[in-house]
Structure formats: structure tokens, C-alpha cells
Amino acid sequence: MLDSSGGISDPILTVDKVAKSFGGVQAVREVSLQVERGSIFSIIGPNGAGKTSLVNMISGFYKADQGSIKFDGTELIGRKPNGIAELGIARTFQNIALFRGLTVLDNLMLGRHVRMKSSVLSCFMYWGAAQKEEIHHRKRAEEIIDFLRISDLRRANTGELAYGLQKRVELGRALALDPTLLLLDEPMAGMNQEEKEDMVRYVLDVNAEFGTTIVLIEHDMGVVMDISDHIVVLDQGEKISDGTPEQVKADPAVIRAYLGASHLQE
Amino acid sequence: MSGNMAFAIELFGQGVANGLMYSLVALGFVLIYKATDAINFAQGEFVMIAGIVISALASAAYEFPLWLALFAGLIFMIVFNIALERVVLRPLIGRPIVAIIMATIGLAFILRGIGPMVFGAAPRGITLPIEDYPVIIGPFFFTPIQLLGAGTSILFLLIFGWFFLKTRKGVAMRAVADSHQVSGAMGINVERYFALAWVMAGIVAMLGGVLWGSASGVDTQLALVGLKVFPVVILGGLDSIIGVVIGGIIIGVAEALAAGFIDPYVGGGTKDFTPYVLMIIMLMIRPYGLLGRKLIERI
Numbered sequence: 001m002l003d004s005s006g007g008i009s010d011p012i013l014t015v016d017k018v019a020k021s022f023g024g025v026q027a028v029r030e031v032s033l034q035v036e037r038g039s040i041f042s043i044i045g046p047n048g049a050g051k052t053s054l055v056n057m058i059s060g061f062y063k064a065d066q067g068s069i070k071f072d073g074t075e076l077i078g079r080k081p082n083g084i085a086e087l088g089i090a091r092t093f094q095n096i097a098l099f100r101g102l103t104v105l106d107n108l109m110l111g112r113h114v115r116m117k118s119s120v121l122s123c124f125m126y127w128g129a130a131q132k133e134e135i136h137h138r139k140r141a142e143e144i145i146d147f148l149r150i151s152d153l154r155r156a157n158t159g160e161l162a163y164g165l166q167k168r169v170e171l172g173r174a175l176a177l178d179p180t181l182l183l184l185d186e187p188m189a190g191m192n193q194e195e196k197e198d199m200v201r202y203v204l205d206v207n208a209e210f211g212t213t214i215v216l217i218e219h220d221m222g223v224v225m226d227i228s229d230h231i232v233v234l235d236q237g238e239k240i241s242d243g244t245p246e247q248v249k250a251d252p253a254v255i256r257a258y259l260g261a262s263h264l265q266e
Numbered sequence: 267m268s269g270n271m272a273f274a275i276e277l278f279g280q281g282v283a284n285g286l287m288y289s290l291v292a293l294g295f296v297l298i299y300k301a302t303d304a305i306n307f308a309q310g311e312f313v314m315i316a317g318i319v320i321s322a323l324a325s326a327a328y329e330f331p332l333w334l335a336l337f338a339g340l341i342f343m344i345v346f347n348i349a350l351e352r353v354v355l356r357p358l359i360g361r362p363i364v365a366i367i368m369a370t371i372g373l374a375f376i377l378r379g380i381g382p383m384v385f386g387a388a389p390r391g392i393t394l395p396i397e398d399y400p401v402i403i404g405p406f407f408f409t410p411i412q413l414l415g416a417g418t419s420i421l422f423l424l425i426f427g428w429f430f431l432k433t434r435k436g437v438a439m440r441a442v443a444d445s446h447q448v449s450g451a452m453g454i455n456v457e458r459y460f461a462l463a464w465v466m467a468g469i470v471a472m473l474g475g476v477l478w479g480s481a482s483g484v485d486t487q488l489a490l491v492g493l494k495v496f497p498v499v500i501l502g503g504l505d506s507i508i509g510v511v512i513g514g515i516i517i518g519v520a521e522a523l524a525a526g527f528i529d530p531y532v533g534g535g536t537k538d539f540t541p542y543v544l545m546i547i548m549l550m551i552r553p554y555g556l557l558g559r560k561l562i563e564r565i
Contacts, residue, residue, distance in 0.1 A: 060450070061451075080455075082450050082455045082456065085453030086453050091451050093448065093451075097445060097447075099441045099444045099445070100444055101440065102437065102440065102441065102444075106437050109434065109437070110438060110441050111453075113434070113452060113453055114452065134434070173452065177452065177453060
């Protein structure tokens with residue numbers, strides 16, 4: 001097993017011996033990892049490896065049974081999802097999770113919600129500070145719309161969009177939080193080749209243009225090997241490998257997990 | 267115009283006015299369901315308790331001026347509903363829906379006991395400063411309280427409709443209604459919106475208590491108006507504000523027509539069950555209501 005966690009100079013996220021079980025099933029067993037600021041970090045592994053459980057613990061949906069998750073020095077375990085979002089961690093979901101019945105712009109403006117301050121009363125009285133704030137946030141939402149090239153869709157109801165576009169809008173909504181850390185849970189699942197290429201380009205652009213650190217769960221090995229700075233491999237809740245794409249690719253433990261032990265012996 | 271036709275038109279007007287007052291009560295139910303997925307069987311009791319508090323404060327026992335009694339009733343309902351959400355409903359979030367239904371049914375009966383216990387069981391009235399003469403508008407004939415009730419209902423339905431469609435908080439509330447999990451990930455404080463939904467339901471219940479209490483007197487029977495909520499929301503759709511308006515009007519008109527045309531022949535009673543006949547028919551042909559959201563499951 002390779003371990004390069006000692007080599008990280010500026011970790012934005014530090015997961016330390018985190019475990020989670022559901023009833024008798026150990027979904028995640030004492031996993032530790034460090035994500036370098038500004039990097040693209042991928043978590044891979046077979047189905048049921050505990051990837052989504054881990055991301056759910058980082059974003060606060062599950063409470064870890066033990067261990068610690070630190071984001072820029074702040075402990076995340078025990079915080080509610082909205083509190084974690086406020087710290088600057090945004091995520092997308094495996095299944096499309098856009099708000100139905102709302103337009104693309106509304107979905108993005110909801111992403112801005114966390115950065116807005118006005119109260120319920122002031123939004124009943126739509127003027128003054130609330131209006132100024134609205135304009136400011138609308139501008140940021142429009143920048144993201146331009147960035148993702150969905151300007152012709154801003155008034156479209158999200159339910160009417162093609163699958164790939166819905167995924168792109170979901171990315172946009174997460175970006176609207178101005179996250180420093182973006183968790184992407186299988187953003188390319190179910191996409192055709194062209195949609196995948198688009199998404200890969202957007203992920204790279206987000207990383208390069210906004211400096212956003214990206215934690216990616218993805219099944220497409222080609223994509224993962226191409227774009228990741230660092231990869232962690234989980235299998236049955238345990239971390240079995242941790243390193244650069246080249247290191248992980250050559251790790252016998254990874255080959256065993258993916259292809260079965262018999263393949264190695266041939 | 268034949269006598270029957272004129273009678274039908276008059277009944278229609280009565281039905282619409284009463285129906286809009288049903289809509290207002292049903293709106294409280296829908297607000298809670300939309301935001302929190304909780305089915306609240308105690309909305310009628312909320313109306314009752316608001317009516318009891320306001321009528322008691324305005325009565326000889328306390329001698330509050332009417333405006334102060336109304337204001338106190340409003341504050342009471344807001345505080346009461348926040349406490350209720352916090353203490354009873356929030357711990358039940360995520361439990362099976364039956365648990366929430368049973369809890370609210372239990373709550374309904376507790377309220378029916380506590381209201382009279384604290385303020386006395388004698389029927390009281392709420393006397394609003396309006397004339398007692400009927401108002402005739404074209405072929406329609408209304409009591410002033412019906413007009414006031416219908417007007418108030420329309421006003422508040424418009425306010426809430428505007429809130430959900432146009433304001434940022436309203437849009438966020440729709441997001442919360444759609445998915446608690448995703449809303450949380452977007453940094454929305456889901457629990458705060460739950461509380462807001464209950465506050466809104468409390469405000470609506472207070473209005474319902476004043477209007478229905480003023481129209482038909484205040485005692486524990488006032489809670490029965492809550493039973494009309496179910497046909498209204500099943501017809502209109504559990505999560506639709508416009509649906510509540512349409513459902514309310516249909517139920518109000520059906521009741522009025524049943525009372526006017528069928529009751530005289532069968533000796534009465536059809537007025538009370540016609541709404542439920544419509545409800546059952548609706549459940550068979552369109553279980554999500556006229557404007558409700560049809561749940562599509564991915565297989």
C-alpha cells in the first residue's frame with residue numbers, strides 16, 4: 001500500500017480515522033486521507049466501497065461514529081449540512097437533485113442563499129438593502145450561467161432539460177455557493193461520451209479558474225486517471241491505496257480489488 | 267329566469283364565499299405539508315383554539331378591546347405553533363408518516379380538552395364591528411361576515427402565493443419542500459423553514475378562528491371546520507396553493523347546492539357528507555388532486 005499523506009504541504013481537508021456503520025454493516029472503516037488545497041482529488045472503488053458514505057460524512061448528512069474531519073482546521077463532525085455549506089463546501093448528488101418546478105436561475109439563486117443576509121421581513125419588503133443584495137447575487141449567478149454556457153436556459157424549468165444539462169445546472173448551483181471545496185458524487189454517471197467530455201472540461205475549468213479544490217467520486221477510470229492529481233481507492237469501507245494516478249494504477253491491491261485475485265496470478 | 271335557477275345562483279355565491287373560507291383553513295394544512303411533509307390533523311383544532319383564546323379575551327371575563335384580543339390571539343398562535351413544532355413535530359421528522367399523523371391526532375384531542383378547561387366550555391361569539399344586514403350584489407346574497415371572510419381569504423391566498431413565487435425565502439421554502447437533504451447541502455437552514463411554515467399555519471389558523479368563530483360561534487365545534495380541510499386538499503392537491511382555492515370553492519359550492527336542492531327531499535344531512543363523496547371519487551380518479559404534484563418514481 002502506498003501512502004503519501006506525509007507529503008502534503010497545505011491540506012484543505014483532513015479526514016482522520018473516520019468510521020461509520022449502519023446496523024451491522026461497516027460502511028467506512030477508519031479511513032484517513034488528506035486533500036491538498038487547489039487539487040483535484042478522486043475517490044474511487046467498486047460499488048459499496050463506502051465512497052458516497054464518506055462524502056455524506058464530509059457534507060454532514062451522516063455523522064461519523066468516530067474519527068475527525070477537519071476543513072481548514074475546523075472540525076466538521078457534529079455540524080449540520082447547512083453549517084458545512086456555509087463554511088464553503090458544496091456538493092452535487094449521484095442522482096439528479098435539482099429543485100423541481102424551479103427555473104435554472106432560481107436553482108442557482110438558491111445556491112447564493114447561503115451568502116445572503118436579509119431576513120424574512122425584509123424580503124416581504126422588497127427594497128433597500130434586500131434589493132441591492134439581490135442584484136449583487138444575481139450578477140454572480142449570471143457569471144456562473146455564462147461560465148457553464150447555459151444562458152439560453154436560465155428561464156427554463158429544470159425538469160424539461162436533457163440529462164447532461166441537468167447535471168451541468170446542478171454543478172452551477174453548487175458553484176453558486178462560491179465553494180472552496182467542491183464534492184462531486186459521480187457527476188458523469190449515465191452520460192454519453194460528449195456529455196462526459198463537456199463535464200470533464202467544466203471540472204478542469206472550475207479547478208483552474210476559481211482555484212476550487214475538487215473531491216471527485218467517479219467510476220470512469222479513464223476520466224479519473226486523466227484529471228486527478230491524487231487518488232484514493234476504497235474497497236469494502238477500507239482505504240486500500242493512496243497516491244498519484246501512476247502509483248495507484250500500479251498498486252497490486254487496486255488491481256486485486258478491481259479485477260479479482262485470480263487475474264493477478266495469471 | 268326560473269326560480270330554481272335564481273336559487274342555484276344564489277347558492278353558488280354562498281358556496282364560493284364559504285369555500286374561500288375553507289381554503290384559508292386548508293392553506294395552513296398545505297403550508298405545513300409543503301415544507302415539512304407532515305400531515306397535520308390538528309389544523310381544525312388550531313382554528314378552534316385561536317377562536318377560543320380571542321373570544322375569551324374579548325369577553326366580559328377579560329374585557330380586552332377587540333383589536334388587542336385579535337393581536338394577542340395572533341401572537342399566541344405564533345408562539346404556540348413554534349413551540350409545538352419544536353417540542354412535538356421536530357423530533358418526529360424522518361419517522362414514518364403514520365407517527366406524525368397519530369401525533370397530530372393526539373394533539374387535536376388534547377387541544378379540544380385544554381381549550382375549554384382553561385377558558386370555560388360555554389359557547390361564545392366574536393363580534394366584529396360589521397353590520398348585520400345582508401348584502402345583495404346582483405343575483406348574489408351574502409352576509410357581511412361571508413364577504414369579509416372571502417375577502418380576507420383572497421387577500422391571504424394572494425400574499426402567500428406571491429411569497430412562494432416571487433420572494434427568495436418563498437423559493438427557498440419550495441426548495442425545502444422538494445428535498446430537505448439537497449436544501450441542507452445548499453446551505454439552507456431547513457429547520458428554520460419548518461418553523462416558518464408552522465408560524466404561517468398559525469397565522470392562517472388565527473384568521474380562520476376569527477372568521478369562522480364570528481360566522482358560527484366559538485366552542486369546540488369550531489374544530490369541525492378542520493374536517494373540511496381534507497376534501498379541500500384532496501380535491502385541489504396536497505401541495506398546491508391554487509389547488510386550495512379551487513378545492514375550497516368546489517367544496518363550498520357542493521355543500522351549498524346539496525343543502526339547497528337535495529336536503530329538502532331527503533330530510534337533510536347531505537350537505538355534511540357531499541364533500542367527502544367528492545373526496546373519495548377524486549382519490550379514485552386522481553389521487554394527487556387537480557393541481558397536486560404527481561410523484562413519478564424512477565424504476
